[in-house]
Amino acid sequence: MPLADRFLSIRRDPHSGEVLARGGDPEAHCILQRAGFVAVVRLHETYHRAPTGLADPDESRLATAAVARLRAAGYHVDCHEDFDTDSRPASYPPLGSSVAYLAERIRQAVTTEEAADALTELTAAHDGILAALYEVLTSVADFHDGLGEASDPYIARRLRYLADEHLGVIRSDLSHTRNALADRHAPHPGRSTCTQEVPATERERSAVCACPPPPRTLPAPPPPVAASLRR
Numbered sequence: 001m002p003l004a005d006r007f008l009s010i011r012r013d014p015h016s017g018e019v020l021a022r023g024g025d026p027e028a029h030c031i032l033q034r035a036g037f038v039a040v041v042r043l044h045e046t047y048h049r050a051p052t053g054l055a056d057p058d059e060s061r062l063a064t065a066a067v068a069r070l071r072a073a074g075y076h077v078d079c080h081e082d083f084d085t086d087s088r089p090a091s092y093p094p095l096g097s098s099v100a101y102l103a104e105r106i107r108q109a110v111t112t113e114e115a116a117d118a119l120t121e122l123t124a125a126h127d128g129i130l131a132a133l134y135e136v137l138t139s140v141a142d143f144h145d146g147l148g149e150a151s152d153p154y155i156a157r158r159l160r161y162l163a164d165e166h167l168g169v170i171r172s173d174l175s176h177t178r179n180a181l182a183d184r185h186a187p188h189p190g191r192s193t194c195t196q197e198v199p200a201t202e203r204e205r206s207a208v209c210a211c212p213p214p215p216r217t218l219p220a221p222p223p224p225v226a227a228s229l230r231r
Helices: 026-035 056-072 095-108 112-123 129-145 152-184
Strands: 007-012 019-023 038-041 046-049 076-079
Touching: 007 056, 019 056, 026 038, 026 046, 026 056, 056 076, 095 112, 112 129, 112 152, 129 152
Parallel strands: 007 076
Antiparallel strands: 007 019, 019 046, 038 046
């Protein structure tokens, strides 16, 4: 990780008066969002701002909490003196890390059964991750139904469409993939579990395991040479 990504600044912009956070890596950006900041994505930079409509004391509390969380995670934060703090709140793994662990399980799977087991956590009909995501989308839609602004009913309809149509297709396809893997009962031909044991018949004295060598990758052929023009 570049050292520069461990540094951030959280200050009030002298021109706009906004509380802005700049710098950091994607993990720092997640900490800022969980502290209440709003991401602003531009072509050449991504920075964060405090939500609009906050009073100055509320902005200061939000910025101070962000400084504390970032420093607790090991980031160096340059900030206005009003935002400085010695607090270091405890941090816990985000919920997304549990879902990302499923990807690691699939990367390490050596049989179709192992891959199917990991996919089951996504596709389980009643309490799988995709079923829970459906509940989240429809709950946000229900929230917008009574929120009161003219655009809110449209947002609610759009969220229900995403839940019923797009998410429904993902659930269906992944469920079919999971079931097909569960029926195959086959090892993955490109993956194997290494026992770290060397058989007595091994010819190479320096070998540390009995795994076969990786397949050779042939170099890419050179691009065709254009025929020279006849004079």
